[in-house]
């Protein structure tokens with residue numbers, strides 16, 4: 135069941151009050167007060183209405199408050215000079231609202247998507263190259279946005295969009311011709327038959343590619359051979375294609391395991407190669423439609439606009455030798471996505487240094503009608519992950535950090551910070567450190583706006599205090615432990631707790647906790663619409679923080695009033711459930727204990 139947002143309910147009541155007092159509804163706007171010491175909510179509608187009704191704002195405010203005072207949802211309703219309406223919520227109204235949330239699926243969060251499809255393109259690793267820190271951000275941010283959009287009701291298809299075509303593949307194949315000349319793929323009479331054993335592994339691939347890339351810069355003949363191999367692959371020569379498939383299989387297998395460690399998962403393991411069959415028709419369409427023109431031998435589409443502040447160069451469709459490029463592939467991939475999924479939106483989570491590329495591709499796709507006018511194309515350019523020196527993150531000796539080493543470092547840091555606990559084996563401590571480490575890593579990244587550069591600070595990210603992944607998990611684990619104790623002591627089951635009733639808040643801390651919980655739908659909406667996981671981070675932290683003060687103020691287990699105690703138990707159960715859904719949206723999990 136979808137619930138109205140609390141602020142919407144309040145605003146509707148305010149509008150009704152304006153109408154009953156004889157004014158237009160539209161003036162009944164409400165905002166959360168920025169002076170919580172005076173009131174929780176405020177409306178300055180009377181100030182706006184005064185002009186239209188040619189009277190004093192305070193008179194309007196007074197009339198409206200007369201009506202509002204009859205509504206049991208509100209307390210402390212006041213008209214204040216020069217014409218503000220200040221008021222607070224009846225705590226019973228708030229706790230009833232939370233009870234309704236507790237009983238609703240997804241806590242009553244709105245359904246923005248209604249099953250509409252979104253394609254999200256994130257990951258973008260290149261085959262045969264190990265995952266390194268540069269692949270961390272698209273994976274973490276993309277996965278979170280995907281989960282948020284799903285939660286908001288969309289059907290979301292995540293595509294890893296492998297870099298699996300082009301010269302890099304030719305370089306590898308050309309090297310292999312020298313290294314493994316006896317592979318059946320190179321035999322002149324190879325006819326596409328299945329080859330089960332190949333002499334290379336992922337580790338070989340990881341050595342072959344960088345060597346080949348380096349060599350092609352010094353060795354003309356080799357460079358020529360690599361181009362030749364690329365061309366043969368792109369002409370779907372049987373041997374080249376079958377070898378390429380083997381390379382892809384081995385590489386993808388390894389990538390899958392690596393992404394799994396990050397708890398990142400793709401619906402589609404497509405690559406640039408999958409778009410190739412769409413290119414010929416697309417180019418034909420662009421030519422016939424008069425969109426693509428020749429320029430210095432190349433085929434280009436002008437994508438500049440009159441009001442451009444800086445120059446946007448034409449989008450190159452094919453080079454003078456007829457070869458396609460990065461932009462060609464991205465355009466053809468859009469053709470494919472439109473054809474297969476008819477998405478309402480295609481989102482790209484790619485390094486912000488590729489902004490120009492996406493500006494050109496998007497404009498070209500619109501101009502040439504590859505996407506329907508209503509298809510939204512969104513580029514989320516993320517910033518760089520820097521080291522403590524403010525420069526792009528490197529290993530200690532200045533090399534590119536492999537992802538698995540980085541994950542290892544952060545897990546070690548968590549492991550070392552965990553206090554030795556009785557009855558916890560070293561193995562268990564390691565397992566917990568891995569779960570908490572992933573949370574530290576993801577939260578450290580996602581709590582920043584994606585577009586900003588940020589400093590990857592292992593020490594800070596793994597703190598158990600402050601705005602970190604581990605701190606938030608720690609609060610969850612604490613709730614789990616209280617609930618465990620409560621159930622053991624009282625014999626209550628989960629089913630019993632379901633029937634408990636949250637009471638109107640007694641203390642300020644409890645009030646704050648209840649109010650924060652009540653804004654979940656607003657948070658999910660903002661995060662989904664703005665593609666902003668950091669809003670979920672802020673939300674989680676404010677829940678964890680208000681829970682912490684609440685927990686400090688009351689003594690749940692020793693509360694003598696049974697109804698009160700049950701109310702607390704229900705409240706922290708809801709707190710925990712909401713936190714659990716939220717951390718899942720960020721892509722991490724709660725450990726059993728920590």
Ligand code: ARG
Pocket residue numbers: 255257258259260295296297464482484
């Ligand atoms: N493989 C590309 C790179 O390494 C990233 C791909 C991003 N996605 C896309 N549709 N262009 O730069």
